[in-house]
Amino acid sequence: MFITCALRGLGRALANPRLAVLLWLVNAGVAAIAAIPAFFHLSSALGSRPEGDRLLDGFSFGLMAELGHYQGAWAGILMSMLLPLAAVALLGNALISGGVLEVLTAQDDRRLLHRFGRGAGHFFGRFFRAGLVAGLVGLVVAGVLAALVRWIGRRLEDSAWEPMGFLVALVRFGLVALVVLVVLMALDLARVRMVLEDSRQAIRLFFRSLTFVLRHPVKVLGLWAVNSVVLGGVMLAYLAYCSGFPATRGRFILAMVIVQQAVMLCRAGLRVGLWAGEIALWERMAPPTPVRLARPEPVPAESPAPPEPTAFASTEALSPTDPALAEPQPAPEPPAREPEGR
């Protein structure tokens, strides 16, 4: 089932290329805040220094260390920019998720940017709350598990079997990664449900989604795995390109930048595909109850202006506490959905 959902998700991503482009632009724009000063710094530090050309032959520990020693303040500034960027990314994540999910689920004819902005603004608060709770849950669970493995590791410290220490570290890392993944998937699903149901019960939906992920780990993580395999393939192709065509000359540098951004565009598309796949999965697993109002009919230009379309159902009518929605059960057929992008 998860393969079907993943493929359906990827199909929907392909059908919404502008959405992937939008995501890529936002990503590149934020990253440029860090990269542009880096370019000017490196230009001033290396541009007039013939020794800097060594970097065209590949990474040089020595040169980087010298840059660090002589241009330490700049390196510090560059590094310190990364933390605010991470904060921006986490805030932006709530906005972007709302925008993308709205575009993928809403059934009106408004322009992409309108729908995106509408979703981003409408869902930001609840998505942010869910994100905070997810972060907290992830931190606590990962911390407890890591501490437990560390405690076990200490008991095994005296083991004569050398890989034991490595294995313990690996298990610890794996468990933390798994917790992060499960929490992220639960957060994604909770956001999908919030959009589909226009629910304001962000925290409750997060925990219900977490239960859902834990009950159906193969389906949910399988969806993620399919997406990751494709992403892995893209990254491998990129690394192969880089080793085949090192960026030593002007045109190769330009080509590398183009390839890099193509990779990021692919990654943005895959992210859209994952969201769409999650929607598909939820639609398959959830009871076939329509949760969104039918999209209003297009209004002729000469007609009096219709009331502002309300994309969301009345939450009173479809309370998330409705037992039918409290915990989804597998359904034989996906609910009928309006086609996208009409």
Place this chain on the structure above:
Amino acid sequence: MQRSSLSALAALPTLALVFALGSDARADRLPERAREVVDYAINVRLDATAKQLYGQERVTWRNPSDDSVSELWFHLYLNAFKNTRSTFFRESGGQLRGDRATSDKWGWIDVTSMKLPDGTDLLPSLGFEHPDDDNAEDQTVARVRLPEPVPPGGSLTIEIGFKAQLPQVFARTGFRRDYFLVGQWFPKLGVYEPAGTRGRQTGGWNCHQFHAHSEFYADYGRFKVEITVPAGFVVGATGERKERRENKDGTSTHVFEQGDVHDFAWTASPHFIEVKRTFSAGKDVTAKEYEDTARLLGRTLEEVRLRDVDITVLVQPGHLPQAGRYVDSAVLAIKHFGLWYGAYPYPTLTVVDPAPGAGGSGGMEYPTFITAGTSFLLQHWPFDKIRAPEGVTVHEFGHQFWYGLVGNNEFEEAWLDEGVNSYSTGKIMEIGYGKETSNVSFLGLRLGEVETTRLQNNPERRFGKIRTPSWGYLTSSDYGFNSYARPELVLRTLEAYLGEQTMARVMRTYHERWRFRHPSSDDFYAVVNEVSGQDLKWYFDQVVEQSGVLDYEVSRITSRKLPEPTGAFDRGGKPDIVDGKEAKRREKEADKKGTRQYESRVELRRLGEVAFPVEVELLFLGQPPERRTWDGKDRWVRWDFVRPEKLVSARIDPDRKVPLDASWLNNGKRVEPNRRAAASWSARYLFWVQQALALLGL
């Protein structure tokens, strides 16, 4: 792992010729034996359960001086691990080289008896000394007063009983489960230095406390050690195994002997796997290598001839696939150290691969016995190209020459063993594994020896000097840099300055002259001056005796079309008034004719305290590079040029002959910037920031 027997056969006739042409000069230049000052006969039993040693030691000391000596000074190193008040613990904080002491597994040594052969009890006169820091709680140095002084040239034998508790391994010595690396374990005499030794005015004992960073110093002699361990334990030790006997009490006794050494260490574990290989002086070194070395060093072929060595690697079962790496690197080291400095004189070499969790005992040198170290990860791709086992084996073997055979005082002048050895090790690693990849060749990342060493050098390294007692540095990092990395860079820079051949002869002569003796830095300088025929005091004063940084930079470079002069001139007796307009016209005309000159300027600065002559390469457009030498004594120099060609760039030390230079990045400058490298790496940075943001959901 054996080399092709075919190539060995081919080399035989040449070898025969080589040795037939040899002379007897070797014996003159390279001492065969040490002047044996001490003899140790030790009988020790290991209690593998309690991790304790019970020993009986008979030590004979010969007075090498013209003084009457009325006391003996001993090292009791294991007391460094006795409590947190020892000097070692105070300085190290209970951790060394990344390993931390276990709070409940202390180590110590108790001298239970000390008698003269006639039964005179010396124990009551035994007291602890603290020559370095007046730490009354440190018990790593003991002094015993003798009833009768030992006359010049006389000797004395003492019987010592001792009991030692081994610490859990974290600093060179101790146990881990049933693995034992037993070093610095017996009461060991200090060095009585006669007047004149290492610049001493009067004779006296040199016996320092055990410090966090210091290593050791002892006199040459003969060791015969009988080690009794539980049956089934594999034992390795300094020297040749003379006997092994099984005892009725479920133990076995291993007897090892070695002369001309100044320490003895051993290891025992039931899990060791012994891997053996003989280094063959005939097969592992080609005739051409002998010939090239003899030519390089100005020695006869006989003088550079090596000897066979039996190599034993005691490897952990989990590291068996890496045994070949240890063996190959040991062969590489025996060959090149021997060729360059003089044959390794001992018949055996034992390489110990420490047990898991006992990394603190790795990377250590004892005579004919070294500890290396690896990880199971390093036998798997892509980590197998991280050359840690090779590097540590070559380095620790190198200490057989710099510490073992040339027995400098490691406490006071660590650079003479660690630094000189790092220099030698680096060169051999480059030969064995490539200049750019001698240390790491991992997923496209390459790290050669020079780059690795230079990573530690930077403009902040101006607070320590090389010739400093190892406990006299401000920080551990300063000790490491000034004992290992900086001396290596100093010697590489010296090599580039003197030339490869002269430097090779310097090192060879230094080794020959000081084999089995105790040199100081001054003795090294004297050999350098003598062999090179230059007085290099100016160099050693700056880079060894004083702190300071060597750093040159091209601070400014300009090149522009020479403007036409304006004003009133006499041209052949006629006045020539040139105003701005006329000047522009003339400039245009000159441009058209292509006769316009360029006015170029280069400014060089000495940023560091160390002055050193440097080559400067100037590149003018369309011209071959031109080189100049700047003596580097002034803090800056400015060169102006008026030439038809535009200046493109200026570069100090274009051949990288001065690795001691703290920064190579500022060594060059060009007139027109080239932003390709910046663009390339900024794009990469952008890409990975994008990836990180995507991971965070953006």
